[in-house]
Amino acid sequence: MTVAPDAPILFFDSGVGGLSILAPARAALPNAPVVYAADSAGFPYGTKSEAEIAARVPALLGRLVERYRPRLAVIACNTASTIALPHVRAALDIPVVGTVPAIKPAALLSKSRVFGVLGTNATVRQPYVDRLAAEHGADCTVLRHGSAALVQLAEAKLRGETLDPAIARDALAGLLDQPGGDRMDMVVLACTHFPLVEQELAAAAPHPMGFVHGGEGIARRIAFLTDGQPWPDAPSPGIAVFTRVDDKVDALRGALAGYGLDRIDAL
Structure with missing residues (x-):
């Protein structure tokens, strides 16, 4: 499969937790385009039932993949990974990396x-x-x-x-x-x-x-799976996408910019 240089890596979490996975990944692959998706409308996941998470996560990732056409998706959330990873892999036709407790x-x-x-x-x-x-x-x-x-x-x-x-x-x-x-x-x-x-x-x-x-280990896995693929010549501004954009998201703008996420989209 041919991968375009501007095809992003998609990171997905219920909230901002996945930034702890994004940071080492960006350090390993500084020119990688990034889309960071947070299910702010479904946050938090840790108090939801397995059935809710198993249904919600693949559906959201399907919409995100359709919109942003990533080369790879990272479920940067332990709860979603331990419950929904097989469902997501069955639903998507790109590599999917899960987050495993260390x-x-x-x-x-x-x-x-x-x-x-x-x-x-x-x-x-x-x-x-x-x-x-x-x-x-x-x-x-x-x-x-x-x-x-x-x-x-x-x-x-x-x-x-x-x-x-x-x-x-x-x-x-x-x-x-x-x-x-x-x-x-x-x-x-x-x-x-x-x-x-x-x-x-x-x-x-x-x-x-x-x-x-598991942040460093996930970064190594992403680098391995994308080895040999083309990247842009320079870092590009990242995109943060939320399922609900509200005052709490607005309050995150400064922190998101610190992780190279300069644009906020709504899903």
Whole structure:
């Protein structure tokens, strides 16, 4: 298949979390045209049912692919990936990259053999997480906690709002207060929103711990899948597209520009 140099990479998330995937991808492929799509009308995903997400995500991605003709799509959302990835791949005729909780690197890095998986409520209950934990962390105690409030904290941070430190503290307490939690030395940030508030989480931790997420690995995967394809000679302004454009989206303009997203579209 011939790919036009200006065919973009499409990143998709429920909100701004996927920016934690976009940043390392842009560092790896600085001239890649980018469309970043946020389902602001459906946000947040972590509190929705599996059936809702499995129906909504492929339909939205179908419309986005039709409009922007990307060379590749990235579901930059752990919840959508763990639930809807097979449905999306069946619906689209371009490569689709999903976001996997970074359980393998956490298991490799943990000295205490106790690590946490911090995600949305929908992600942490998925059988997919059970399989990853069994495969890569069989000798570890794997603690899990879902935090919807931490997703909102990341969105608020990018809008420039004052943040409540109790939110990060409570999210970590959901792991630390479980049996063995006092020995936890690594935390998997299993929601793409959470690397955006890693600083707040580290500040709330009662002892030093490491945080891992999948951004760098996704960037390497995108580079591999697009290897040899033509790109424009220089970086181009990126497009951010929202399913609902409102005051909250307007408040994100400065943060989006910092990620090279200078134009806002409505879907």
